[in-house]
Amino acid sequence: MPDALRDDVYRRPLATALDRLGVGPGWRCVDVGAGGGDVSVALAAVVGHTGRVYSVDSDPLARDEVAAAAAEHSQVLAITQAAEDLVLPEPVDLAFCRFLLLHVIDPALVLARMAGAVRPGGWVVAQEPITTAGRVGGLALSMPDARHPDIGALLPALARDAGLELVDAWAEAPAGVGPGPVTAYLAASTGVDPGEDPVVLPPLVTVLGRVRAA
Numbered sequence: 001m002p003d004a005l006r007d008d009v010y011r012r013p014l015a016t017a018l019d020r021l022g023v024g025p026g027w028r029c030v031d032v033g034a035g036g037g038d039v040s041v042a043l044a045a046v047v048g049h050t051g052r053v054y055s056v057d058s059d060p061l062a063r064d065e066v067a068a069a070a071a072e073h074s075q076v077l078a079i080t081q082a083a084e085d086l087v088l089p090e091p092v093d094l095a096f097c098r099f100l101l102l103h104v105i106d107p108a109l110v111l112a113r114m115a116g117a118v119r120p121g122g123w124v125v126a127q128e129p130i131t132t133a134g135r136v137g138g139l140a141l142s143m144p145d146a147r148h149p150d151i152g153a154l155l156p157a158l159a160r161d162a163g164l165e166l167v168d169a170w171a172e173a174p175a176g177v178g179p180g181p182v183t184a185y186l187a188a189s190t191g192v193d194p195g196e197d198p199v200v201l202p203p204l205v206t207v208l209g210r211v212r213a214a
């Protein structure tokens with residue numbers, strides 16, 4: 001596991017999840033709603049050149065961003081595709097999404113498509129926020145642009161309803177005060193400078209779901 005993951009705000013929950021799964025060399029993965037490729041690159045570092053990471057996003061611009069971010073990782077294949085239409089060249093061991101389901105029209109459909117891309121006994125992992133549980137100076141944050149800003153609070157039930165075996169679920173919330181990565185993240189992502197106010201970023205709920213063996 002790259003140590004840098006542990007220090008950088010929302011990369012820590014990613015490191016926790018990958019550790020618990022035991023992701024290792026040779027795994028085939030898909031990162032759905034990959035954006036700039038942060039998760040894809042982290043997965044690529046763990047699965048190595050014997051593994052494969054499909055980096056899927058509906059925005060064609062994400063392909064270029066992922067190509068640049070993953071330039072050193074030839075095992076990353078960027079694909080422009082909607083999560084609702086997810087089709088891959090092979091079954092994967094792990095389907096992962098982070099900060100995706102809060103934006104899609106039908107999160108249950110997307111989870112079902114992710115489960116359908118995974119081999120029997122493989123994994124679906126989702127990491128989604130409860131945005132209104134974030135705090136700046138004790139006051140609630142909100143994210144009105146998202147379709148489902150508090151989808152994290154529903155995630156365990158969504159995974160169960162997608163037919164997955166819910167193996168584990170938890171929430172993690174980066175917190176801090178004054179200059180540092182948490183304050184910098186808030187300022188960069190919202191334009192809000194919290195000054196010396198304490199910040200609790202929105203908790204990220206992680207679910208580890210297993211696709212039942214046939």
Ligand SMILES: C[S@@+](CC[C@H](N)C(=O)[O-])C[C@H]1O[C@@H](n2cnc3c(N)ncnc32)[C@H](O)[C@@H]1O
Nearest residue numbers: 033034035038057058059082083098099103104
């Ligand atoms: C907030 S970004 C998250 C990026 C990345 N997963 C991360 O955690 O850093 C959400 C991404 O999901 C993509 N997205 C939104 N709706 C999608 C859909 N229906 N199918 C595939 N990608 C989608 C967006 O284009 C965007 O790149």
